[in-house]
Amino acid sequence: MRAMVMEKIGAPLRMMERPDPMPGEDELLVRVEACAVCRTDLHVLDGDLSDPKLPLIPGHEIVGIVEAVGKKVSPKIIGRRVGVPWLGHSCGECPFCLTGQENLCDAPLFTGYTRDGGFATHTVADADFAFDLDEEADPVALAPLMCAGLIGWRSLKQAGDAKRIGLYGFGAAAHIICQVCRWQGREVYAFSRPGDDTAQRFALSLGAKWAGNSDQPPPVLLDAAIIFAPVGALVPAALKAVRKGGRVVCGGIHMSDIPPMPYRLLWEERSIMSVANLTRQDAREFFPIAREAMVTTHTSVYPLAQANVAIADLRAGRVSGAAVLKP
Known part of the structure; x- marks a missing residue:
């Protein structure tokens, strides 16, 4: 071979x-x-x-x-x-x-x-x-x-019943899960590295309600966010973007260090969790969902x-x- x-x-x-x-x-x-x-x-x-x-x-x-x-x-x-x-x-x-x-x-x-x-x-x-x-x-x-599909799916499950969901890092996993979210009737807010207009146009073409830079706030508070990009600095950014009681899911296997951040970003029962591997x-x-959603x-x-x-x-x-x- x-x-x-x-x-x-x-x-x-x-x-x-x-x-x-x-x-x-x-x-x-x-x-x-x-x-x-x-x-x-x-x-x-x-x-x-x-x-x-x-x-x-x-x-x-x-x-x-x-x-x-x-x-x-x-x-x-x-x-x-x-x-x-x-x-x-x-x-x-x-x-x-x-x-x-x-x-x-x-x-x-x-x-x-x-x-x-x-x-x-x-x-x-x-x-x-x-x-x-x-x-x-x-x-x-x-x-x-x-992997992109399966880890994306496991991450989406951990995000719960979020109606407005943010996807940070619009690559392989996000472009699959965006389609599943839209099929489920959720609103998707897509974040890409600053200046990556191609990724943002791609997200909008797949049904995202909004797309912008990862250093921008979304136009509304999110119920949950999934971080696929391996960038620790996105954790406090995502916490700022979610509502009280919101959840931030880290969907990657590796991430750069999360920078120091004020406790107020986590307060009001926001939570952070990671996803490991798959079952x-x-x-x-x-x-079956990917087939039904025609991903x-x-x-x-x-x-x-x-x-x-x-x-x-x-x-x-x-x-x-x-x-x-x-x-």
Whole structure:
């Protein structure tokens, strides 16, 4: 197989030829059709997330076809299209797994971080953590749903029944969840980095009621806000933008330090919470909703060999929607 490999933190990925991986007894061998590039991949490459497996094949928004299975997996799944997400395995035995919080598992494996991922022509996945997908759908369009969609959905659930919701950082996750919010009848207020008129126009085209700079106040107080951008300074900005009793949800896996702020921003029962990883229940809930809401992912497609270009474009904010690698 061919794979784009991370050999050390901070270095560009290198194309390598490797033997096709062999699935373990509970695993699938998947021929990758598409793999989206996530901001979490940047955090892995930059060392913001500690102790990645090295050498590593990044990528955790994988869509592909099952080509072989381990001895404990039914061969009936061979030929099926599946999705492989960030959470690649949980222990099933710790207190979190036993109480429906496998996203907080004490001994997890993460695709494209602590196990090889989808920036390749083939990958291996735990059969219990591979989602059955529509065989008629476009794999490129499906790929961003595997993380941007799922983390966006989990973040939206944590925001509660907010009618007016702010989305800070209008990238892959926000452009999906904006569509879900509009389908649910919510008002979306989109915030982008100052001067990013392209992102603001994009948000308005997807039904946002208002779009502006992240250093601007919205025209009305919000019921809740979700922060997808990895910028700690947005936390006090979002607290200023939400009403009494409002909630700010931090939807990223990594964020720069939150600056000192006056207690009055948190007072009046405002709250801040984070979202960590995902659960398989999130997928069972979200994929039918994405279909019913007719969510359309906006993608920029890159050949596998141009993974470094896709990463650079994502880092520089040159991607509207999601970047997707296609082997």
